Amino acid sequence: MSSTANHNSVNQAVNAEKDELPPLRTRPVAASLVLTLGLAALAFGIALSVSLGAVHMSLSTVWSAVFHFNPKITNHQIIWEIRLPRVLASALVGAAFAVAGAMMQGITRNPMADSGILGLNAGSALVLSLCFSLMPGLSYNMILVLCFIGAAIGAVIVFGISAVSRGGFTPVRLVLAGSAVSSLLYALSEGIALHFKVGQDLAFWFAGGVANVKWEQLITIFPWILGAIAVAIVLSRSITLLSLGEEIAINLGQRTQLIRILSVVVIIILAGSSVSVVGAVSFVGLLVPHVTRYLVGVDYRWIIPCSAVLGGLLVVLADLGARMINPPYEFPIGALIAMLGVPFFLYLARNERRGL
Numbered sequence: 001m002s003s004t005a006n007h008n009s010v011n012q013a014v015n016a017e018k019d020e021l022p023p024l025r026t027r028p029v030a031a032s033l034v035l036t037l038g039l040a041a042l043a044f045g046i047a048l049s050v051s052l053g054a055v056h057m058s059l060s061t062v063w064s065a066v067f068h069f070n071p072k073i074t075n076h077q078i079i080w081e082i083r084l085p086r087v088l089a090s091a092l093v094g095a096a097f098a099v100a101g102a103m104m105q106g107i108t109r110n111p112m113a114d115s116g117i118l119g120l121n122a123g124s125a126l127v128l129s130l131c132f133s134l135m136p137g138l139s140y141n142m143i144l145v146l147c148f149i150g151a152a153i154g155a156v157i158v159f160g161i162s163a164v165s166r167g168g169f170t171p172v173r174l175v176l177a178g179s180a181v182s183s184l185l186y187a188l189s190e191g192i193a194l195h196f197k198v199g200q201d202l203a204f205w206f207a208g209g210v211a212n213v214k215w216e217q218l219i220t221i222f223p224w225i226l227g228a229i230a231v232a233i234v235l236s237r238s239i240t241l242l243s244l245g246e247e248i249a250i251n252l253g254q255r256t257q258l259i260r261i262l263s264v265v266v267i268i269i270l271a272g273s274s275v276s277v278v279g280a281v282s283f284v285g286l287l288v289p290h291v292t293r294y295l296v297g298v299d300y301r302w303i304i305p306c307s308a309v310l311g312g313l314l315v316v317l318a319d320l321g322a323r324m325i326n327p328p329y330e331f332p333i334g335a336l337i338a339m340l341g342v343p344f345f346l347y348l349a350r351n352e353r354r355g356l
Helices: 002-020 028-051 059-067 074-108 120-134 140-164 171-195 199-207 215-243 246-251 256-278 284-296 300-324 333-355
Strands: none
Touching: 028 059, 028 074, 028 284, 028 300, 059 074, 074 215, 074 256, 074 284, 074 300, 120 140, 120 171, 120 199, 120 256, 140 171, 140 215, 140 256, 171 199, 215 246, 215 256, 215 300, 246 256, 284 300, 284 333, 300 333
């Protein structure tokens, strides 16, 4: 009798928790609309970003350069060799950061989770500083792999510190650990750069930007990011259940530890590959998933693809803004996005503190 009563009480608790959670409601029509309009806006944003710059070009010139490239035309060379790779890289890393942030928020149930806040970007930056200082001749593929390792180290340290704290994981504790570890890793990176006199080379990575992206880098990260986003979409249903609570996910047959491990691997790939190209850009993974959830609900089968599109759009527009604020000079993308991200982070932190 006792076991039956316990089983019934568990089911009642699960049902009660489901009833309490409005996130179970989804908005597929709104999600389809966001995805369709987002893709259209992203395509237009890419075209606009390629056409605008120190030398303005018409959209017809951009179309001609992309589909009827003529190496003898200077504008075609500018578009194909300089602008197109940087704009496509902006869209790609924006999608990667946004999906990584959405997955982190889902598996940790932490609304303030983001690869920049939780140490992944700082871990990659530390590895990059070591690469520039000790192994300057490394190939880009090797740097990419080492960035994955750096992101993993940052994540392990942050989650490890949070886990051994009294009371275990809480959103605020995780963010505090992430902030402390990120500060330490960035300080170590800058110290290494000063000691080995490579600060000039690392300045680009710390500020964040896509000005020097080449086709070789883009081709290298493309399959990694595309494959990781595809795996994230496959895991999306399980992440939705996990975001509702450990007990609910287990009662619905989810292997929660396996889902977390796979998700962390995907997050490391997304964050590591993005930082290797664009540098230490934070807050994309914080802002975009919250906006997406507001628009489409909390079903991660919609959140992940919509976040990818909106994240790509945000970084493409940020890159365009960075070039247009004070031409011909460029404003760092990381600083521009932080102007939006920091106030939003403080807003979330204030609400989280009220809930403690």
